Amino acid sequence: ASEAGERLVPSGFVQEILLDHVITFAPDPRLPRALPARPTPRPLPSGDALPVTRLSASAYEDLRRCPYRFFALRQLRLQAPDELESELGKRDFGNWLHSLLKIFHDMLKTAAAQDIPARVAIINIAAERATQELALSESEFLPFAAIWPRVRKGYLAWLAEHEATGAVFDAGEVWREIPLGPLTLVGKIDRMDRQSDGHALLIDYKTESRSTTAERIKSGQEDTQLAFYAALIEDDTLAAAYVNLGEKEPTKTYAQPDIVGLRDELIEGIRDDMARLEQGAPLPALGEGKACDYCAARGLCRKDFWN
Ligand code: SF4
Known part of the structure; x- marks a missing residue:
């Protein structure tokens, strides 16, 4: 280096020695070499120090798909900033x-x-x-x-x-909050209609493909959205349906049979899950497939570095 600390090329003498391989620097950091793999362990936190007091349908869906995602996005409330798009x-x-x-x-x-x-x-x-x-x-x-x-x-x-069929529109975008023990279930219902027999019909609009909506109905307990909304309304005679607003195909109704039974099972499930959470049950990163493809917590759970 010069007196001012600036790096200089090696002198001609040194370069000559280097060319003759008299001196070798081992290991040469520019050459590829094997390193032991050091995969990141899967996170396994518990969330009992962060009590859940309010629960929405999408938050509960996060818990079901991947407990760690719920911990990161809902309990720690880490959110990606909205981009100006x-x-x-x-x-x-x-x-x-x-x-x-x-x-x-x-x-x-x-x-x-x-x-x-x-x-x-x-x-x-x-x-x-x-x-x-x-x-x-x-x-x-x-x-x-x-x-x-x-x-x-x-x-x-x-x-x-x-x-x-005799159905009449009753109200749109209805905000509801309902207590469930120490918890409050919250959500906005897209639409409530009154059927010809006087019973309420809960509707959720979908702009996804028809096959995705059909899959929701088929999967029964797996799909928690309509059942969660049904839990926000205290009505045991209620009916519920998705209405797919097709872009290419006409709008179509997908009724969810036995919504009251599904609602009751869902409420039981929520109670159990919340009790386990309070008792400090571990919240592993379990997501798979699509759940991980569109997950905002992927950089946190380090899924890409587990193996
Ligand atoms: S990327 Fe997958 S495993 Fe990781 S937090 Fe999201 S859903 Fe869970």
């Missing part, structure tokens, strides 16, 4: 549809429009209002504007059929 995603389209359907049905209550052209006019006003409420610009919204006429047509046709 200029492009709208499928989720934005779903939010927009949810908002506009609430506005549309609230308007329809007083407008009493029965024929399709009148309903198209009202639903278009609702769509504009929802766009304003969510502050979506016209250019951002362009890809959805192309799909909208098809979704609208499918939805209005479904609505006519649904009403022909």
Whole structure:
């Protein structure tokens, strides 16, 4: 090095010796070499020091899919910061549809429009209002504007059929909180209808593929969403269904049979899980497949470094 501490190339004499391999630096850090594998152990925390007082359907779903995810995202409340994104995603389209359907049905209550052209006019006003409420610009919204006429047509046709069964819209986006021991179950129900027999019908809108919605119904206890919403309403005569708002295919109802039985089993499950959590049961990182593909806690559980 120079007097000022600047690194210099080795002198010609040193370079000559190096070229003759008289001096070797071992090991040369530039050469590949074997290192012992040191996989990261799977995390195994317990969450008893972080009492759970409020539980939503999505939080409980996290616990069922992967206890560690629940610990990280719900108990420690670690969340990825929202990015400023200029492009709208499928989720934005779903939010927009949810908002506009609430506005549309609230308007329809007083407008009493029965024929399709009148309903198209009202639903278009609702769509504009929802766009304003969510502050979506016209250019951002362009890809959805192309799909909208098809979704609208499918939805209005479904609505006519649904009403022909005697069902009537009651309320949209209903926030509910209900105590369950020391816990409060919370959630927003997409829609409540009244059926011809006077019983309530709980509806959850879905903008996913039809096969995903059909799978939810088939899997019974595995799917906790409708059962959780049913738990927010104290009604033993309640019916529940997903309504798939198709982009390519028409809107379709997927009724969940025996929702009251599923609700009761779910409540039992929640009580058990919360009791175990309080007793300090370990919360392992158990996720698999899709659960891990879209998990915000993947960098925390270090799943990619276990093996
Ligand atoms: S990446 Fe998978 S294992 Fe890790 S926290 Fe998420 S769901 Fe659990």
